[in-house]
Structures are given as C-alpha cells and as structure tokens.
Amino acid sequence: NAGVTQTPKFRVLKTGQSMTLLCAQDMNHEYMYWYRQDPGMGLRLIHYSVGEGTTAKGEVPDGYNVSRLKKQNFLLGLESAAPSQTSVYFCASSYPEVGQPQHFGDGTRLSIL
Amino acid sequence: AQSVAQPEDQVNVAEGNPLTVKCTYSVSGNPYLFWYVQYPNRGLQFLLKYITGDNLVKGSYGFEAEFNKSQTSFHLKKPSALVSDSALYFCAVRDSWAGSARQLTFGSGTQLTVLP
Numbered sequence: 001n002a003g004v005t006q007t008p009k010f011r012v013l014k015t016g017q018s019m020t021l022l023c024a025q026d027m028n029h030e031y032m033y034w035y036r037q038d039p040g041m042g043l044r045l046i047h048y049s050v051g052e053g054t055t056a057k058g059e060v061p062d063g064y065n066v067s068r069l070k071k072q073n074f075l076l077g078l079e080s081a082a083p084s085q086t087s088v089y090f091c092a093s094s095y096p097e098v099g100q101p102q103h104f105g106d107g108t109r110l111s112i113l
Numbered sequence: 114a115q116s117v118a119q120p121e122d123q124v125n126v127a128e129g130n131p132l133t134v135k136c137t138y139s140v141s142g143n144p145y146l147f148w149y150v151q152y153p154n155r156g157l158q159f160l161l162k163y164i165t166g167d168n169l170v171k172g173s174y175g176f177e178a179e180f181n182k183s184q185t186s187f188h189l190k191k192p193s194a195l196v197s198d199s200a201l202y203f204c205a206v207r208d209s210w211a212g213s214a215r216q217l218t219f220g221s222g223t224q225l226t227v228l229p
Contacts (some may be wrong), residue, residue: 004156040122042221043157045216090157101162102217104156
C-alpha cells in the first residue's frame, strides 16, 4: 500500500522562485493536512482541508497557498520562496471521525537559497 | 486554545531498562491525546491514542501511555527499551471543545536514545 506519497522528496530553490509540492493519498481519507517541521519546534500546521474543494488556514499559513481539486490530492504552493521557508514539509491525511490518527508521508526537504 | 509540552529534548536509557517520555497538555474541553514516532528521514508514525475510557492505553511495539487528568499528563512508557526504539517521539493533543478546529497541536519532540 502506498499510503501518503509526497513529491518531490528534495528541492533547492532560489529566493523568489515558485514551486508546488504534491501530496497524494490512496486511503480515501476526507481530511488532508500540510505541516512544516523545524528543529525544536515540532510540527506546525500550514493549511488543511476537510474535503474536496475546501481548504482552511492553520497556524502558519502566510506565504503558502493550497488547493484540493481532487479528494486524493492536496497541493501546497509557494508563490515567492523566502529563506525562512527552508524546512521539511509533511503531508498527512485522516478519516474525519474523532480519534482517527493522521497518516504521514515521508516529507519534502526544501532549501531556499 | 490547546497546547502541549514535552519538557525533555533528549532522553537516554540503557537497553532493557524501562523508559518514560513525558508530555503535558492544556485544553479547554476534554483532550484527545496521541503519540507518534519519527525515524530518520521518515514521516511520523502513529503509536497510540487516548480518547476516552481506561487511563492506561496500550499501543504498537510494546508502548503504553497513562492518561492523568489531574496532572494533565500523558506520559509514554515501555517496560524494557530496545536499541531500535531510538527515535524522535511527538505528543499531540486535540481539544474536544466544539469551537476548536479539527487540528492537532504537536509538542516539540523528544529524542530517545537507547544505549546498548
């Protein structure tokens, strides 16, 4: 089972460049999430979606946009990358019921020079 | 607002000894609590959860956690540590209060090292 797949796994960008991170899940989950992980700060929620066509802001949404055109895909966009966005980005998905655990991809390591 | 604290950045324990990774939380309503583990260059993996019921929760790989409402804690435990348990552990909480978004708040993580 593939679970949650993130592409690309690594990327280096220059300041001001744009890119899109792709997350795909094959578990028919309603909910999907984008987090960033920085040393000593745990995971912080960027944006999330509770269903196809819906998105909402998380704790640190500035500088990012998302889209959920298909249930299985959740895209994270950086319109104009900044060095402060250097991080490891994780996508997760879950069923909507209370207590359902989130399933994570293996991350995208993004460096902004 | 919901928050979670992991007071120890690093825990070292000898193989075969019991281990404890600490977690405390703050919520407005009732807590939904989770433990996840992260191995190098991998995503987080679910270990166990407390939603309601027995305060002692058993999970994957021999781990368990005890929910203590009076101390607002949810410490992760294992009776006998293995070298392969060495990893980064995250505690997470979600508030049952209806006004909160369906979001998890994660702690900053505790690096567990089991020494042979």
